[in-house]
Amino acid sequence: MHILSKSTYIKGLQCEKALYMQKKHPYLRDKLSIEQRAKFQRGTDVGVLAHAYFPGGVDMSPNSPSQFPKKVQETMTNLANPAVNVMYEAVFQHNDTLIMLDILVRDGEKWMAVEVKSSLRLSDTYYNDAALQYYVLHGCGVPLSDFKLMYLNADYVKNGAIDVKQLFKLESVMEYVVEREDFVAKNVERLKAVVALPHAPVVEIGERCNDPYPCDFYGHCWKHVREPNFYTIDYKTLYSLAPQPKPRSVGYLNLLLHRPAVPEIDGTKPYEEMILAFALQGEHETNDCFVWDCFDDHSRWREAIPVLIEKLSHYELIVCFTPQNLTTTLLRHEIIQNKEVGHKIFNLFDVLQEAHFYHPAIKRGMTLQRLAEALFPDSKLFEHSRIILEATAHDLIGYQQAKEDLIAENEIVAKTYQHFFK
Ligand code: SF4
CATH class of the missing domain: 3.30.420.10 (Ribonuclease H-like superfamily/Ribonuclease H)
Structure with a gap:
């Protein structure tokens, strides 16, 4: 089984304790708000819509986490199958790190990787996320012609049925992800060591708890903070x-x-x-x-x-x-x-x-x-x-x-x- 995934890696970059808690004590997470759930659903819906940009692909999504090893094998088999030109949610594992890539498209002798974001602009987290995926793909020996981030085109105006070719924009981040490979490799080793610790690392609460995302363990870490337990107003x-x-x-x-x-x-x-x-x-x-x-x-x-x-x-x-x-x-x-x-x-x-x-x-x-x-x-x-x-x-x-x-x-x-x- 894997130790890290895309989401736990990003969590670990934000805070080692959050990663440790996620792996060892997930039951201490805060309850997901309706807004957060809607955000996840939005990401999934946009991801599925993006498949139409590269139609006719094989959907590799596992039904449950227990299927990951099987899906990793199937993905490798499909890479060698000339009849498969596009895969959705292809599953790869390298150095105990598992990723599911939104879209993989055959490009001559190589493959083009595409990661979909339901945003109007790209952030550092998306670049970090792409860099991890590149690290795993490279580690698995997948020859890549390009790595692109796909996101929503702010200038698209709907007129009739959704035109996916106009709705999405593609931006190559290949140069960036190649450059970041050593950085990712070091962080993967560091974060694997964090997961192996006997106890949660000591991390001070602070700005990190909301940057770049509100942490899932906020309620747990902040519960001892002494704040007035009465109502105040100026x-x-x-x-x-x-x-x-x-x-x-x-x-x-x-x-x-x-x-x-x-x-x-x-x-x-x-x-x-x-x-x-x-x-x-x-x-x-x-x-x-x-x-x-x-x-x-x-x-x-x-x-x-x-x-x-x-x-x-x-x-x-x-x-x-x-x-x-x-x-x-x-x-x-x-x-x-x-x-x-x-x-x-x-x-x-x-x-x-x-x-x-x-x-x-x-x-x-x-x-x-x-x-x-x-x-x-x-x-x-x-x-x-x-x-x-x-x-x-x-x-x-x-x-x-x-x-x-x-x-x-x-x-x-x-x-x-x-x-x-x-
Ligand atoms: S609440 Fe803050 S200190 Fe606690 S796990 Fe999250 S980011 Fe780390």
Whole structure:
């Protein structure tokens, strides 16, 4: 069996302890968030779509880890079979390190390796990842003509069926991966030695815990960190940020934005933002919260814009809670015409951050779900990402649940505003 894989190697580059824990104590990992799971799924979906760029390949994906040795053998057999010109998820092992290569394409006497990324640009981690794959392929004696990273083309505009040749871009990293081979070889030996240690290495917590990825063992390593176990806030700053003069009318806004990696609607690009729904509740309105959505037909998403323009005009102050810059979002969609209107938007997320709001429930960063847990323990919110899953589930029960969750979130926004500013 192998000791390292692509993911454990990358984890080891980030932190030796994270690698050790992953191999020896995986049960201590933090629970995956809905957002993280959606990210993995997105990577898988884009990877499968990329196969169409090099059609007619043999899929080597194992059904379970126990099949790895068999798949390694089959991959080597296919390399020697002139009838096989493309392989997906070919499995290779060298020096106790196992990789699954997204796409391998016959190129004359040699092969071209392709690794797919569901991103709009390439990062250092992707280069490190490619370098490890090259190290293993070279170690297995696979003659390579090129090694390419394949990623999403930010300029692609969907028009009818997805054109994979236009959707993806290819960039050769051959020179880089050849140059990095010694670096990878040294790190593979170092990380194998880490896995063989009798105890977890001692590593100080710090910036590494979030760079380049939030570590899976954050909860485990940070649990002993002494932090206030009570809620704190700088009221002086908070009140200095209060809307002045007191607004005559307040509307609470909750936007549901969707950024599909692969464009769903004609005229949109990869990761282009769409408004799938919004909930808007007036402070003194006793009737139901107004909800607009296009869950059943995302191509209608632009219809949200005139409705929002009209609805928002009724309020002097718009209160929201979002880690994003709502003013920028509204400007982008021409819902507001200039930045000056931004002063009408009161983002509780920014305000509470600026007033150094702290509560043990928000130890790992502030989300509306954690804020609700901190201020109103009886209210039960889920992760905001869950609403996207419900709204894109293509079933009526999911749509209904998404609307209810959107309203429940907006109620927390309203309660929070009233808690601090009334
Ligand atoms: S939380 Fe930090 S110190 Fe702990 S394993 Fe992860 S990266 Fe290493």
